[in-house]
Amino acid sequence: MNELTSNELIGSKDGIDVVSGLPVYPLGHHEPRRADLDPKVAKRAERQVATMFGISALSIIGAITCYIVVPNDKLVYIPPIGPVNANHVTVGVLFGLGIFLIGTGAIHWAKKLMPDVEVTEERHTYTSSPEDKAAFGETFREGKQASGFSEFKLIRRTLLGAMALFPLPLLVFLRDLGPMPGTKLRETIWAKDIAIVTDATYRKIRPEDIPVGGLVNAVPANLLDVEEQDGNLNARGKASIILVRIAPAEIVSQQGEGWDYQGILAYSKICTHVGCPISLYQQRTHHLLCPCHQSTFDLADSGNVVFGPAARRMPQLPITVDADGYLVAQSDFHEPIGPSFWERG
Amino acid sequence: MSTVTPTNNTVAPGGAASWVDDRLHASGGLSKLLKKVFPDHWSFMLGEVALYSFIILLLSGTYLTLWFKPSMTEVIYNGSYMPLKGIKMSEAYASTLNISFDVRAGLLMRQIHHWAALFFLAAMSVHLMRVFFTGAFRKPREMNWVIGTVLLTLGILEGFAGYSLPDDLLSGTGLRIAEGIMQAIPLVGTYLAMFLFGGEFPGNDFISRLYSVHILLIPGILLALVTVHLIMVFYQKHTQFPGAGRTESNVVGFRLYPIYMAKAGGFFFIVFGVTTLISALVAINPIWLYGPYTPSQVTAGSQPDWYMGWLDGAVRIMPNLETNILGHTISWNLLVPALVIPGIMFTSLGLYPWIEAFASGDKREHNLLDRPRNAPTRTALGVMAISFYLMLWFSGDNDIIATAFHLSINQITQTLRIAIFVVPPIAYKVTKHFCLGLQRKDRELLLHGYESGEVLRLPHGEFIEIHKPVSLEEKAVLMGKADIAPLPAAPAIDANGVENPAARKEKARTRLSAWFYADNVAAPSAQELAEAESHAVHGSSHEEISAH
Known part of the structure; x- marks a missing residue:
């Protein structure tokens, strides 16, 4: 394969670039600027630059003054932006202006008053001379020989072994970052006879509270206690459900016999795709749409996926009513809720 | 660059500059540094x-x-x-x-x-x-x-x-x-x-x-x-x-x-x-x-x-594939868009210089930039990659597009699932076409000059527009084009009549090289340029016109 070889020569010869073989054209002649010719124009440019720096200084002082003087709890109305915090906007605009004008001043100065004649600088070759390369190779070889790296096989092998092992503890020491998964992803705090309460207000729900076509966000009654005990929102991330009431005639199927209560169905609220909580419900079609990636589930048909990237149906929670007529769970979910994981099966 | 005190070749530096130099031997290097030349172009400010x-x-x-x-x-x-x-x-x-x-x-x-x-x-x-x-x-x-x-x-x-x-x-x-x-x-x-x-x-x-x-x-x-x-x-x-x-x-x-x-x-x-x-x-x-x-x-x-947005978009338009093997779940619907595709994107991005060098066989140093049109395949590949990225990006906005334009989210998603495969190749084709066209235009400019807008009526009544040669500055830009020829095929049989085992391996490379460089429009050679110039000189004279 005839490859173009690396260049060693640099520069141009007979109007041809030695490196690229391209023709070399002389640098175009320089047009003087008005400020180069007319001292008045130069003077004006000087004043312009000084004005920018001057206004900048005033703006910065203004920004500090506004920081102190303008109240931080007052809103001002700026069309078309709308109401904004007076302190924020005055300080920000003056500070920004102050900074901006230093920039424009410096560039104006450079463009109008500093020399604008382009200059040429030669590049150096990147590759070293063959002698240098050879000398480096020699130095390296000498060092290798002096250390006996290639000679002492045992040293070399044990060293490589030791070096391979020594970072491992750093990985192992990360073990206590978190607990083993165990069965955590398979369980929620739902269990037999746990009352279903509304999310946010934590009130028990009677079947007649939910009209046909209605949707209620709900959680287990023991959620607040568990959250208090755990000090985190983990239980909520798994146990959140939605209750929907569908006219029994319209229910095509559900995940278990008798899991509804008079057409009230309870489904996990956590999307089986990547775990966003779902709440966009279309009454007419019984479709539930995830706002994150638009996975769509048919709640009248076992919560099966009808569209989008989710691969699995929304798990259904079997429910019934207790002796006082409040909705309760029959049991925990019968399958893991939320996104898939390797061991899920 | 740090806090450099200006040094001057003619005036011995005093004060702080001298203090620093006494300790760091810095004057020589610093003065070289201060005189360093940078080229000017708006795109270098990005x-x-x-x-x-x-x-x-x-x-x-x-x-x-x-x-x-x-x-x-x-x-x-x-x-x-x-x-x-x-x-x-x-x-x-x-x-x-x-x-x-x-x-x-x-x-x-x-x-x-x-x-x-x-x-x-x-x-x-x-x-x-x-x-x-x-x-x-x-x-x-x-x-x-x-x-x-x-x-x-x-x-x-x-x-x-x-x-x-x-x-x-x-x-x-x-x-x-x-x-x-x-x-x-x-x-x-x-x-x-x-x-x-x-x-x-x-x-x-x-x-x-x-x-x-x-x-x-x-x-x-x-x-x-x-x-x-x-x-x-x-x-x-x-x-x-x-x-x-x-x-x-x-x-x-x-x-x-x-x-x-x-x-x-x-x-x-x-x-x-x-x-x-x-x-x-x-x-x-x-x-x-x-x-x-x-x-x-x-x-x-x-x-x-x-x-x-592009990553979220990839996750959004991926079909819902998941497999279950021996009790283990593989979520292709997440692995492909969130790990495999970004992995391929960034790896090929990082390796691109070597891919192109492999295709060109070019081992020279390059300090002069290419104008994008002069590397048509590279430019087309780049636009193709951008269009792919944009398709993913739009996918990340499918719900916003749906609500803003009152369209069906399902149809938008389906459309984007197809577009991600269809749009990038079209972008490639169109860009390459444009680049080659621009190359031809450049060649035309060099050989026949630009249309001056001056119209001349010939004695026999024909109107012609006078072409004028481009300025030297422009010529320098147009001629600054290092054409690369596709690599020649390695001979299948070597000098001794023995089958060359490397030939087969080189075949793919030759093909890649041809794909990259075969349809490039070469800049005029020095001879062509000289001929065109002499032609242009005569072109304005009378005999030439009457010869039309």
């Missing part, structure tokens, strides 16, 4: 925007650390933002509200930090395109290209980590998605998620862990790599566009001191100033409107920051 945004990020970020509390401990909010008073939330979110409402100029710094992050990634992306389309990544700058690729990747991660810290409803949703994707990784995913989050999602630990990654680990690596990136630009000298006086072995432009210091230094203040003005006037990420994070709520129309 990298500068990225650098300055990074500096602004370090400054504003340090300011934010003084008030931000990276803790998921639940507190009751009691600050001055009335709508959230008395609400339970994490300390991270409460302290972000505190910065936004009770620390004067705190909101300004938050906005500057967020806007600068958006600009940082935008500037890096456009800078990458500039380097790609002009071939600035070619030898000897391949290492800097790889560093740039790593910088972009880390920049995206850093941005995501940053906007996840306030623990508002939007950012928490982003983390929930990230955790879901982690769980999808075969074999180790569940453990990885459990360990990183200190248990199940959301846990108590993640914000503080992410915080140390966001303010120490990634910025540390970024800073180190940015430094190396700049030193290499300095050491290897900047590339320049072809033009009069420009050759492979020189650099034409202005000296660092004083012109570039004034221009580049001034430009820093312009970038900082504009960022500050925008931050003062245009609210971004108003976390107080989103509310604190809770895993049971989400807002419709959730959108990540712009640079994550």
Whole structure:
């Protein structure tokens, strides 16, 4: 394969670039600027630059003054932006202006008053001379020989072994970052006879509270206690459900016999795709749409996926009513809720 | 560059300069440094925007650390933002509200930090395109290209980590998605998620862990790599566009001191100033409107920051494939869009200089940039990649498009699932076509000059438009075109009549090379140019005209 070889020569010869073989054209002649010719124009440019720096200084002082003087709890109305915090906007605009004008001043100065004649600088070759390369190779070889790296096989092998092992503890020491998964992803705090309460207000729900076509966000009654005990929102991330009431005639199927209560169905609220909580419900079609990636589930048909990237149906929670007529769970979910994981099966 | 005291060749430096020199022997090197020449072009400022945004990020970020509390401990909010008073939330979110409402100029710094992050990634992306389309990544700058690729990747991660810290409803949703994707990784995913989050999602630990990654680990690596990136630009000298006086072995432009210091230094203040003005006037990420994070709520129309949109889009349009083998779940619907596709994208990006060098067999150094049209296949590949990225990006906006234009989300998604395969090849074809057309136009300009607009009526009544030769400056630009011929096929039988085993291996390479370079329109040779010139001289004379 005839490859173009690396260049060693640099520069141009007979109007041809030695490196690229391209023709070399002389640098175009320089047009003087008005400020180069007319001292008045130069003077004006000087004043312009000084004005920018001057206004900048005033703006910065203004920004500090506004920081102190303008109240931080007052809103001002700026069309078309709308109401904004007076302190924020005055300080920000003056500070920004102050900074901006230093920039424009410096560039104006450079463009109008500093020399604008382009200059040429030669590049150096990147590759070293063959002698240098050879000398480096020699130095390296000498060092290798002096250390006996290639000679002492045992040293070399044990060293490589030791070096391979020594970072491992750093990985192992990360073990206590978190607990083993165990069965955590398979369980929620739902269990037999746990009352279903509304999310946010934590009130028990009677079947007649939910009209046909209605949707209620709900959680287990023991959620607040568990959250208090755990000090985190983990239980909520798994146990959140939605209750929907569908006219029994319209229910095509559900995940278990008798899991509804008079057409009230309870489904996990956590999307089986990547775990966003779902709440966009279309009454007419019984479709539930995830706002994150638009996975769509048919709640009248076992919560099966009808569209989008989710691969699995929304798990259904079997429910019934207790002796006082409040909705309760029959049991925990019968399958893991939320996104898939390797061991899920 | 640090705090350099001006030295002067004719006047012996005194005071501080002398003090430094007495200790560091610096005058020689510094005077060379100050005289260093940089070429001028607007597109060379894109990298500068990225650098300055990074500096602004370090400054504003340090300011934010003084008030931000990276803790998921639940507190009751009691600050001055009335709508959230008395609400339970994490300390991270409460302290972000505190910065936004009770620390004067705190909101300004938050906005500057967020806007600068958006600009940082935008500037890096456009800078990458500039380097790609002009071939600035070619030898000897391949290492800097790889560093740039790593910088972009880390920049995206850093941005995501940053906007996840306030623990508002939007950012928490982003983390929930990230955790879901982690769980999808075969074999180790569940453990990885459990360990990183200190248990199940959301846990108590993640914000503080992410915080140390966001303010120490990634910025540390970024800073180190940015430094190396700049030193290499300095050491290897900047590339320049072809033009009069420009050759492979020189650099034409202005000296660092004083012109570039004034221009580049001034430009820093312009970038900082504009960022500050925008931050003062245009609210971004108003976390107080989103509310604190809770895993049971989400807002419709959730959108990540712009640079994550393509990834979210890939996850959105991926069909719902999942397989279950021997009790193990493989979520192709997450693995492919969130890990495989980004992996392929960034790997091929990083390797591109070697792919092209393999196709061209070109081992020369390149300090003169290509005009994009003069590398048609590269330019077409670049536009193809951009169109692929844009398709993913639009996919990330499918719900916004649906609501804004009252379209069906399902149809938009289906359309994009097809478009992702159809649009990029079309973009490739069209771009290549345009590039070749522009190359032909350039050749035409060189050989026949430009249409002057002057119309001449010939004696026999015919009208012709007079073509005039292009200026020397323009000629220098048009002729600065290093044509590469496709590699010749290796002979199947060597000199001794023995079958050449390398030939088969080389076949693919020859084919790749032909694909890259075969339809290139070559610049006129010196002879052609000379002939055209003499023709042009005669062209204006009378005999030539009457000969028509």
